[in-house]
Amino acid sequence: MEEKFREILRRENAKFNLISRKSFEKTFDYLWLLSKQVLETLEPFDSIVDIGSGAGFPGLAIKILSPEKKVLLVEPRKKRYEFLTLAIKELGLTNIEVLKGDFFLFHKKFCDKKFDYLTCLGIKNKEDFVREDCNNIKKGYCFITGKNEVERILQLKKIKKYNSEVKKVSGKDNLFLVIIHRNGKNNSNSKSKRRSWKNNDRS
Ligand SMILES: C[S@@+](CC[C@H](N)C(=O)[O-])C[C@H]1O[C@@H](n2cnc3c(N)ncnc32)[C@H](O)[C@@H]1O
Numbered sequence: 001m002e003e004k005f006r007e008i009l010r011r012e013n014a015k016f017n018l019i020s021r022k023s024f025e026k027t028f029d030y031l032w033l034l035s036k037q038v039l040e041t042l043e044p045f046d047s048i049v050d051i052g053s054g055a056g057f058p059g060l061a062i063k064i065l066s067p068e069k070k071v072l073l074v075e076p077r078k079k080r081y082e083f084l085t086l087a088i089k090e091l092g093l094t095n096i097e098v099l100k101g102d103f104f105l106f107h108k109k110f111c112d113k114k115f116d117y118l119t120c121l122g123i124k125n126k127e128d129f130v131r132e133d134c135n136n137i138k139k140g141y142c143f144i145t146g147k148n149e150v151e152r153i154l155q156l157k158k159i160k161k162y163n164s165e166v167k168k169v170s171g172k173d174n175l176f177l178v179i180i181h182r183n184g185k186n187n188s189n190s191k192s193k194r195r196s197w198k199n200n201d202r203s
Pocket residue numbers: 018031051052053054055056057058074075076077080101102103104120121122123
């Protein structure tokens with residue numbers, strides 16, 4: 001199904017410019033591997049909400065890799081929303097929805113529904129989501145982000161009460177997965193993990 005998704009994205013990308021057109025194959029391969037890394041890094045889970053799903057990474061790619069999971073994609077831009085809806089239909093996926101709107105609409109509309117993880121790649125100010133710290137996120141957050149934002153996220157007061165870890169994205173020196181375990185409060189490892197990030201031990 002990876003190849004079918006690649007074909008759909010290649011075809012629609014020519015109309016909508018969802019990812020780089022010039023280096024489409026390379027960008028697709030990298031985003032696919034990144035989504036795989038997210039899936040393999042998180043604790044076992046049943047459901048995710050992916051904020052700012054755009055071309056479908058990591059949310060739609062995770063659904064393709066692990067079709068039994070329940071996935072909600074959140075995307076405010078019309079063309080991207082339409083692309084995601086079309087890709088889901090053509091791939092014949094079920095137990096996956098797209099919400100046309102932003103994170104705050106998700107928060108309002110789905111406040112009574114629970115998701116294990118919230119994932120997010122490519123939105124600025126991801127810490128806004130943590131500030132909201134919504135109770136419908138059970139296990140935690142997984143942000144894919146650059147070094148400066150990692151520092152900002154880890155400095156948040158709300159984050160300090162949770163156990164968080166930072167992992168380097170495979171093949172990229174300046175991109176990291178920040179995983180915040182909402183259910184593992186104040187684990188004694190938290191401080192040492194933050195210290196080790198500062199000491200550049202980012203394995
Ligand atoms: C860099 S782009 C796409 C990244 C996407 N994960 C991908 O792989 O293509 C970031 C996306 O986030 C969306 N976005 C920006 N702010 C948002 C918000 N507050 N809630 C949900 N989506 C948002 C934008 O419309 C855009 O499609």
